[in-house]
Amino acid sequence: TTSLLFGGKACPTIIETSSRKKLAGEAVSISDVCFKRDGVYAMELGGPEVGRGCGGRGIIHGFETLEKLGFHDWGFDYVLLDFLGDVVCGGFGLPIARDMCQKVIVVGSNDLQSLYVANNVCSAVEYFRKLGGNVGVAGMVINKDDGTGEAQAFARNAGIPVLAAIPAHEDIRRKSASYEIIGKPDGEWGALFAELAQNVADAPPVRPKPQTQDQLLGLFSAETTGRDFVMEPATMFDMVGKEELVKPTLEVVYDAV
Template sequence: FTSNLTARLTFDGFRVMQLGCDPKHDSCNTIFGGYSLPTLGEQWRLFKEAGKEDQLAVGDVIFRNDLRPGVPIFGCELGGPEVGRGCGGQGISSGFKTLEGLGMSKWDLDYIVMDFLGDVVCGGFATPLARSLAEHVIIVVGHDRQSLYAANNIAKAAQYFRSMGGSTHVLGLVVNRDDGSDTADLYARAVGLPILARVPLSRPVRELADACKLALEEPPFAAL
């Protein structure tokens, strides 16, 4: 969903960066033609090992791809430690500190779309909420219990940080792979969040995603 959202904004003329906030570092694959970006964490470690971490620059961690000639989109993957070798949440938190040190708030961008995990029980993954780095949150859910449990954690975290003076606002839910069930609808009514859009369960869209291609190629999806 995130890659198609950022691509749509880009095609509409906005300058957009997609920021992957997940140790799996696979958020930007689709908008970069299946290419896996070097992560901020990997780049920082390379510079540190060379004794040059203070020379890390924006161009070392932010990458550009033209979706069409003259239509650039930007991407960054925060990444994290190797499997079993550290705290993923701490890697995310450190990544944000590095980006802020590189002047992220002053970059010439219309949108920074942060694609982050639903596991905000971990303080690191909750960084965009805890520090009001995200102005608005859209929660992508399915009709399954695990998805809705994670969605509820995000909503609760956002509410908590707002009560502590934060400014991040949850806009609502997007129901992904909607098969016509009503479980997500029941949840939305229970917590008072609107359903912003529904992405129907679609084999062609899934196959495009598996091939790291934009689902905007499918007219019904593009119409959303």
Template sequence: MDIHDTGARSASEIHADLRKEAAIEPDAPATGPVTKETQIIAIYGKGGIGKSFTLSNLSYMMAQQGKRVLLIGCDPKSDTTSLLFGGKACPTIIETSSKKKLAGDDLTIEDVCFKRDGVFAMELGGPEVGRGCGGRGIIHGFEQLEKLGFHDWDFDYVLLDFLGDVVCGGFGLPIARDMCQKVIVVGSNDLQSLYVANNVCSAVEYFRKLGGNVGVAGLVVNKDDGTGEAAAFAEAVGIPVLAAIPANEDIRRKSANYQIVGRPGSPWASLFEALAKNVAEAPPVHPTPLSSDGLLGLFSADDTGANVRLQPASQADMRGVDYVEKRSLEVIYDGA
């Protein structure tokens, strides 16, 4: 749909086109072997769990080790690259392409891709709050990447930062369309982040049964307080722990000030050097997702409320007044 033609079309026609576009399902996953030399890795996790922190430091360390790295933020919040660029906002592909189209210009790589110390980075972005589907925005962003030549770029690693809401087609794009070779999940020793990690594992297995090739390479434990639930989850679903980043005040303070802690020679260098090695070498594996009860079982019942039992409600409960059950008028015949 050409936005310059909207003046000649009715609002109902425009809305019908938008509904039709929103109903488009992702392509079926590819079934052939993975042949691309570039490692494309999708990183998933609950919002606020530390994906952007992990990826900024990981990509920086990889670049310092001589690797060509492209970091792509695929979260509508567009905060993936903020730490990498010292808190500066990176123009997003979706917003920039819209402005360029209105001006009659073409989007170029110089408009949306920026670099620091060997790391190349960009943000897909998303619609304004309440004005569109974030997942559909991700799909549109990748369509723009393809027009910019994504499949011809030469990188050792492409790291994709995704929100863990894989129930949405857009956020499940790399898994559903076999766009990456492997998935990494970021979690912590809390139930909600592991719930999201378990959902990602379930999505990977669902699409593998449909012929997809994507597997889970492992779990990064962020803000590790030593209680061990995240490590127990990784063992239960059959994936390795790639790194355990401690809940440390120095890390928290430096990250809050937009400082990279994963620098060669820094106190945390060895941690991110090991993470870079593990991310590169970890093979994609078949996870075994847990049931809800299995996930709750990783935690103390006193912490999660797992001792609560379901108590059925009655009609009297629902009506809030004295309730006398009326006899049915149905005639019931004895069997012949």
């Protein structure tokens, strides 16, 4: 998201900058990690090096840095946090767990894996609401919408509104791939994104109804999921190619005195 905003340039990450400053014995300042364009301010949280750390831990460290930089006192109209939907990890669920956001927007498309992740987000919101949290789901943005309707059905079943449906259009794909801003006010998609922005601002946070795995599968046709299939238990013969050999136990049993 930040690379697209800055014309394809990589924004220095908070985690990398923090590590570098710490080694030099210096404190991180806003100007080290926050950059702006056309009235929009952006920062890139970043993550640990591949194979050397947990992404969730990186997020926790990043938020600790943001809090030291006065995160709770910033005077912006809106603060958008863009996260992966892997909220089964405590780090990714941090903004929900700590009530650091007011409402969550799920982004998904018409495929099972995408909706599975969207459902995980709804489950996390409901879990923390039961623990006394105040965060709710404002709605869903359907991305790469091909008109098949599974994402709309999920949103309806989960009790959340559809804030916008971004079509699977070649012009959008091409502009996104080349780091062009798609929703310019005077462009072809300006009205669509203006409506999305207004809906995001107006939509109240609601408690979602997370779906079970079978309910998610029910959004797709039987031809897709093989729903009429009956599971057959495997046997030891299947696993090793021969009948199971029953060996006597080597456990020593002592007679009661």
